[in-house]
Amino acid sequence: MPSLDIVSQVDSAEILNASDNANREIAKRFDFRGVKASVLFSNDEVTISAEADFQCQQLLDIFRDQLIRRKVEPSAMVFNEKALHSGKTFSIPVSFKNGISSEVSKSIVKMIKGQKLKVQAQIQGDQVRVTGKKRDDLQKVMTLVREGDLGQPFQFKNFKD
Numbered sequence: 001m002p003s004l005d006i007v008s009q010v011d012s013a014e015i016l017n018a019s020d021n022a023n024r025e026i027a028k029r030f031d032f033r034g035v036k037a038s039v040l041f042s043n044d045e046v047t048i049s050a051e052a053d054f055q056c057q058q059l060l061d062i063f064r065d066q067l068i069r070r071k072v073e074p075s076a077m078v079f080n081e082k083a084l085h086s087g088k089t090f091s092i093p094v095s096f097k098n099g100i101s102s103e104v105s106k107s108i109v110k111m112i113k114g115q116k117l118k119v120q121a122q123i124q125g126d127q128v129r130v131t132g133k134k135r136d137d138l139q140k141v142m143t144l145v146r147e148g149d150l151g152q153p154f155q156f157k158n159f160k161d
Helices: 012-028 053-069 102-114 135-147
Strands: 003-007 038-042 045-050 084-086 089-096 119-124 127-132 155-160
Touching (some): 003 135, 012 053, 102 135
Antiparallel strands (some): 003 155
16 A cells, blocks of 8 residues: 655754855955855754844845755744844754644644545554555645745655555
8 A cells, every 4th residue: 555754854964064055155255345144053953143133134145045056945944034233143943844743734634634635644643655556546635735835844754555
């Protein structure tokens, strides 16, 4: 019986690469000459810091562009729009969504059941397992979840016959 797992994971190596590339781009940009600005990655969290609030927003855009180039969905980022001010620096801590919360899992199962497809969806921790008799039904579930606006990116693992 064909099955697949719906998961939401972010590769921390790609985040590290995106932060390194963002720092390289900051070093090359004329508007950041002589400014203490950085994108630091540690413990699966990125800290964006600069001397002014608008510079933090620019760094956030640079980092978002680098994530897109590394094929990481920017919708996985969790951050506060307003930069934190401490001393002479402004900073924005950015964390990433890993795993599917129980509310999102329930809404995924509800979406799948609402389509009246001949599949079974069950929540298994921070992922959703979908089984059915036909591969076509599973592919319909994949497009349904991709098109559903649930606020985070999803990957499909273990697609088996």
